[in-house]
Amino acid sequence: MNRLQKWVYGNWSVPVVSGVLIIISFALQWLGGGVANLTVSPQWWLDAGSHATHASAVFTLGDVFMIAAAAVAGYGIVVKAVRALIAKVIGIDLLVSVAAIGAVIIGNFWEAAAVTFLFAVGHALEAATLNKTRSALAELVAVAPDSATVVRDGQQQEVPAAQVRMGEIVLVKNGAKVPVDGQVVSGTGAIDEASITGESIPVEKSKGGQVFAGTVSRGGFLQVLATGIGADTTLARIIHRVEEAQDAKARTQAFIDRFSGWYTPAVMVLALVAGLVSGDVVLALTLLVIGCPGALVISIPVAIVAGIGRAARNGILIKGGEFLETSAKISAVAVDKTGTLTEGRPQLxxxxxxxxxLERSEVLRWAAAAEAGSEHPLARPILDTAQAEGVGPHGIPGSVTPVPGKGIVSDVDGRRVLIGNPPLLLQYGVVDDGSAAQAAESLAAEGKTPMIVAVDDKVIGVVAVADQIRQDAPEMVARLHRAGVEKVVMLTGDTRLVAEAIGKATGIDEIHASLLPEDKLDVVAQLQQEGHTIAMVGDGVNDAPALATANIGVAMGAAGSAVAVETADIALMGDNLLKLPEAIGLAKRTVSVMRQNIAIALITVVLLLAGVFAGGVTMSIGMLVHEASVLVVIANAMRLLRNARGSTAMPKSERTSGTAAQQVNA
Known part of the structure; x- marks a missing residue:
């Protein structure tokens, strides 16, 4: 399609042609309205406002151009109105169509041309500015790579990105876009992942690292094994999710749509009654024009599109308008401890x-031998340390029996080994003289997870595992409070002492410890009964019941999880805790803009109605103000595309290494 064709089929062709015809009409009238008179048959109804009189219609050439201007601008409006009527929908286009046709019938050609021209201009401006509110989605689409360099038959080949095959080796050079999701098999490099996670600082990648399509190499050379191509990439899933979310209706928008369904016919009835009572057709047509609910109808969707687009640009995926509205009401946030408040990488x-x-190494050997068959996340740091110190277990234990909430029982070389908490010892009749319980309590008070080790019927020692609090965890809690969240609650399966140590370090308001997955659900349900709107942040596995029960389920670090991207109400693509208060803050700003837009739309209609009945507001003025209100509503929503004050970057004071006091459990 060439440039001329693009213009003809573009948004501005109709208002430009109509505007030129209006200018020509005024020019002809200025040069002398009687340049040419045209007598038209059949007879024309000149005075439809009172009693009709039959006469031959006499037009100036200027009138002809004015009618042509109204026809050019009004044709598309009438077509849309008819299509809507066929679908049994009474919309804005019908109001404008009736008003314009009525103005032509009564011989008010300027008003007909002005109303349709202004409506066409407003539509073009609306389309242009709405495209800007969807700019975040356009940016996501733009980062999709066009080509890829793959290794085939031992040779480098450049192929379209869509033609990369699963399992192929893709080469990522400095400055190139990553064309697939994949795993680094060789090389090192720095990857800018801002298009996916919203974080502008490049991430170092080496063998085993994960990369995403649409990210950009800022240095180095990587060989990547393609594990996600085409529509199966994280970028494609994000684009799909944002498209769906921007089109999804919020509860307020659904209400406005229902309201408009009654409001528009009511305006037509009001105009008809006013015309019949006053005998003034111009008044009735003017009421049709100024009663158009355009700004009201667009006030909600434009804010939702802008808000969700802004969030996506920052690495925050919100499922849709309904969830955006709910997020603005969040008054309590429940967070899982491991991997959320802590790094999720425990160490012995x-x-x-x-x-x-016994020696230290022997206690460690027994503990590692017992944990060798355990799937618990705390087993790994014990096994890793034992291997590093040369006392790691060989083979697997004879049997491993997990005891929920207490620990495990293992058969190692024919001997029973217990590793867990004091209730586990009590259950199996192992006597503790108090030293083990005291040591465990002392370690727990330091924010560590203690595990008592007993062989047969004798306690031999205590091992402790700890994780570090995330450096941005305290700042996240503080920002949540500033964003209007009343209560931040920690839900953990760990002991009370350990949980309290983390809570004190991070500023958590309420702690619930020693919880099973179903217990977390109960806590969330209780908070809801107290009147809170709850957001639950978890890993989506053992927290699944609580995530499903919460008003908003939040997944962190979702870039590597297709399930999280598709199912979470809010998916934080990166692993930055500060994105959570940013998401809530943005939701509150969006809902605030929605309310402002509704107020602007309603106040405009009320003022115009008052102006009509007071005198002075004509059809053309009414349409001008109406279109101005639509643009004001859109411009107000576009403010959401700007970053809010404050950054998700971590304060300098918090980028220092953690202290010993920040060592916490897994």
Whole structure:
């Protein structure tokens, strides 16, 4: 399609042609309205406002151009109105069509041309500015790579990105876009992942690292094994989700749509009654024009599109308008501890020997041998340390029996090994003289997870595992409070002492410890009964019941999880905790803009109605103000595309390394 064709089929062709015809009409009238008179048959109804009189219609050439201007601008409006009527919908186009045709019938050609021209201009401006509100989605589409360099038959080949095959090796050079989701198999490099996670600082990648389509290499050379191509990439899923979310209706928008369904016919009835009572057709047509609910109808969707687009640009995916509205009401946030408040990479910190006949290495060996068959996340740091110190287990234990909420029981070389908490010892009749419980309590008070080790019927020691609090966890809690969240609650399966140590370090308001997955659900339900709107942040596995029960389920670090991107109410693509208060703050700003837009739309209609009945507001003035209100509403929503004050970047004071006091459990 060439440039001329693009213009002809573009948004501005109709208002430009109509505007030129209006200018020609005024020019002819200025030069002398009687340049040419045209007598038209059949007879014309000149005075439809009172009693009709039959006469031959006499037009100036200027009138002809004015009617042509109204026809050019009004044709599309009438077509849309007819199509809507066929679908049994009475919309704005019908109001404008009736008003314009009525103005022509009574011989008010300027008003007909002005109303249709202004409506066409407003539509073009609306389309242009609405495109800007969808700019975030356009930016996401723009980052999709066009080509890829793959290794085929031992040779480098450049192919369209859509033709990369699963399992192929893709080469990512400095400055190139990553064309697929994949795993680095060789090389090192720095990848700018801002298009996916919203974080502008490049991330170092090496063997085993994960990369995403649409990200950009800022240095180095990577060989990537393609694990996601085409529509299966994270970028494609994000684009799909944003498209769906921007089109999804919020509850307020659904109400406005229902309201408009009654409001528009009511305006037509009002205009008809006013015309019949006053005998003034011009008054009735003017009421049709100024009663158009255009600004009201667009006030909600334009804000939702802008808000969701802004969030997506910052690496925050919100499922739709309904969830955006709900997020603005969040008064309590429940967070899982492991991997959310903490790094999720526990390490063995202590091995306390309680049997004088044993060495530290022997206590560690028994603990590692017992954990060798365990799937618990705390088993890995014990096994890793034992391997590093040369006392790692060989093979697997004879049997491993998990005891929920207490620990495990293992058969190691024919001997029973317990590793867990004091209730586990009590259940199996192992006597503790108090030293193990005291050591465990002391370690827990330091924010570590202690595990008592007993062989047969004798306690031999205590091992402790700890994780670090995320450096941005305290700042996240503080920002949540500033965003209007009344209560931040920690839900953890760990002991009370450990949970309190983390809570104190992060500023958590309420702590619920020693919870099973179903217990977390109960806590969320209780908070809802107290009147809170709850957001639950978790890993989506053992927190699944609580996430499903919460008003808003939040997934962190969702870039690598297709399930999280598709199912979470809010998906934080990166692993930045500060994105959570940013998401809530943006939701509140969006709802505030929605309310402002509704107020602007309603106040405009009320003032115009008052102006009509008071005198002075004509059809053309009414349409001008109406279109101005539509643009004001759109411009107000576009403010959401700007970043709010404050950054998700971590304060300099919090980028320092953690202290010993920040060591917490997994």
């Amino acid at each position: 910190t202590d091995v306390v020997v309680l049997d004088s006949t």
